[in-house]
Amino acid sequence: MLLYDDAIAPTPRRVRMFLAEKGVEIPRRMVTIGKGEHLSPDYRARVPSGRIPALELDDGTIICESVAICRYIEELHPEPNLMGRDAKERAIIEMWQRRMEFELLLPLAGVFRHTHPKMAALECQVPAYAEAQKPQAEKRLEQLDRDLAVTNHVAGDRFTIADITAFTTLSFFPRLCGIVIDGKLPNIQRWLADIGTRSSASA
């Protein structure tokens, strides 16, 4: 297997953190999005969609989409379990993982993509859209803070892929969006510090 990876973007980091939690190492090839290497003919010949991360299997099959890659890894290396031990727990963890993507990552990414100077070349920026998304992201952060007052982790009382999605999202986007996670969000602060102590947090 070969993992196409980028050192900066939060989505490839989700896969690296997942692998680190599993203690699994996969050979990696770095494809620097910031240099446009994901758009190069060489990369597109291997991964037509040009997306990063991508996992190339030994038979040449390409798997894109970080969650699909993580699920494949989970099936090959079931322990430590990160996506659920039975049908009900898998559904609950997937629900929370998706909430972190659709309700937290997307509005934050919307603010970033539509305001940050580095995204101007890649995105038809609509600053008014970012202005509308920012309060939604802030409201969702307040909800996450309330949830983390009740549970130690995003999907309940143990670390799962939902924490990885939320952690990589909150380690990257807020500071680029002018959003500060401060004492008004004490439970997110506690949770970020807690996740930050895991060795996978440096992945």
Added chain:
Amino acid sequence: MLLYDDAIAPTPRRVRMFLAEKGVEIPRRMVTIGKGEHLSPDYRARVPSGRIPALELDDGTIICESVAICRYIEELHPEPNLMGRDAKERAIIEMWQRRMEFELLLPLAGVFRHTHPKMAALECQVPAYAEAQKPQAEKRLEQLDRDLAVTNHVAGDRFTIADITAFTTLSFFPRLCGIVIDGKLPNIQRWLADIGTRSSASA
């Protein structure tokens, strides 16, 4: 189990179509989004997020997120298989399912939410954002048309959850976004007609 459902919105339809393919019936309670019933104190007492669809298990557990609900149903009723028979196929189908969500459903929903009069009360509409999303949706439709020239279905040669996501998306959004699926997208037309003959298409 009890399924909270809405007759109009495309996301609850994904679950209905999935259940119809499985031949599984679950008691349903209709919660009409158009009347704001999902925001009522009664519904929020049962489903705090107010999202539709939601599956209430017999122990009171609430599972939201259509794909999480579908995966739970898939595990309870494995046949006919709609999400993959082994780790590799499950990863490939999840990749395509997510592509249909993030690359097709999201830009189309962006156009709809930011232009349609019915959404004005629910969304801080930014028409310029819709203008920017529309060509992205059209470009992604052209890509889907090219892909469907090679395979009979979205994730390969058999019907899967990726077809359900794409079909419910394309049955709902384009006409509300001023996008016509005509002879310029012949493979999508053929695929839509094919999926439309399935009994689950009326779910």
